[in-house]
């Protein structure tokens with residue numbers, strides 16, 4: 001049985017296919033159309049998923065769409081009556097959603113009448129919860145989804161037991177932890193969709209000097225009977241103007257309107273920062289306070305959830321679950337002993353979640369799949385890589401290109417990294433979710449403190465305050481970090497052990513933490529072998545890992561990897577078995 005999940009007309013448009021309960025492929029549309037966070041209809045992603053599964057559109061039995069326009073209809077009508085522009089926007093989205101069968105047929109030049117699949121609507125947050133729990137290793141877990149907004153809710157929680165989710169509660173519009181974080185992110189001068197993670201990185205430079213102010217902006221009573229939180233709405237505008245994001249048809253980049261009201265600058269002690277203005281200590285402290293309040297509320301909700309469910313494990317999804325700093329504190333500050341965060345915890349992951357929701361919750365099928373790695377995107381054969389190299393400027397002189405056997409490739413590559421050179425590392429199938437996890441990565445020496453500046457200046461062209469991540473041999477995690485719980489998808493940040501900080505200064509953030517990826521041989525044998533060889537040569541079982549891109553979606557095809565390599569002047573590139581170096 002084939003189930004196609006589609007996240008459409010929302011940021012991070014994506015598709016996924018599961019066949020007889022096994023995930024076969026999952027990918028974001030941005031990897032194909034090269035527009036970061038692309039919204040719209042993910043036609044290329046769907047085409048890829050069907051091709052990977054070896055099926056045609058006619059062989060899809062069920063289509064799962066993670067949106068239910070009828071969820072919380074009363075609340076929606078209430079706000080639609082108060083905000084005519086919001087009502088028009090909702091109608092536009094609803095029209096698009098009801099047109100998904102037609103859009104699907106059109107993408108395949110097919111007649112909608114010939115589609116035999118059953119269409120299922122799955123509520124946004126139930127799809128988030130499904131995306132995490134149904135692919136986790138757990139048979140019983142507490143579940144929490146938290147994001148900006150989806151189907152008029154911003155959070156949902158419950159329990160996963162066997163092949164069923166039990167929903168216990170939710171927080172409806174306009175109260176939202178995600179929109180709280182987004183509003184202050186905008187106030188701090190970061191205006192692009194998805195900039196929240198920059199502010200999370202900035203927070204480490206400040207002190208939570210304004211925590212009391214933020215406690216007033218987000219109200220939460222840890223000891224009270226009420227589970228959730230409330231926003232002090234006078235500091236926000238979304239409840240008056242409507243929260244929907246928009247995206248121009250031309251480039252499909254999602255845009256969020258202004259979220260904070262005039263009362264916010266007054267409350268935070270000064271005007272909003274313009275993007276071109278420098279960052280002062282005040283901004284660092286505001287970011288630290290924003291983050292500290294998020295952690296109080298998020299971890300407080302998790303504590304209540306642990307008490308309610310008596311579960312030892314928790315599954316997390318929704319954009320807030322990308323807050324690796326907060327996630328890293330779960331073990332110390334809540335009773336949970338195990339955590340699973342879906343690698344595409346944001347809205348891309350809804351495609352997988354909706355498909356598994358249909359498979360388990362609606363069709364009652366037993367659990368048989370665990371997502372142990374994130375390599376569910378497109379891969380390219382050796383002959384395709386060879387052709388891409390032949391067609392690229394690297395074959396026109398100035399470069400040495402060698403095809404090497406595994407062992408020699410690892411030895412040469414690890415020594416290139418150890419010499420302080422910057423390596424493009426392109427292998428196998430692309431990662432699902434926003435993190436490069438050793439198949440579309442730029443890899444560098446973590447021992448060199450100057451590596452961060454070099455990467456930022458030469459390759460990544462991004463803000464200097466943003467940290468780089470360490471990839472570590474999973475079996476060595478406890479020796480180097482304060483926690484040893486797996487973090488295979490780079491969704492948890494742990495303190496680097498004090499005696500190790502000067503050994504890996506480049507991926508250690510200013511607060512002494514690292515957003516680590518724990519690498520097992522089982523999940524990624526070749527990346528594991530590379531780090532092991534780097535350890536053999538240097539004594540350090542860690543490499544610095546950043547995504548293979550330069551202010552664009554992560555490279556997908558080998559041609560894009562070659563272009564990025566040439567454009568950014570990396571020192572060396574490994575594409576499959578081929579090593580390309582500058583001569």
Ligand SMILES: [Fe+2]
Nearest residue numbers: 147150318347
């Ligand atoms: Fe969401």
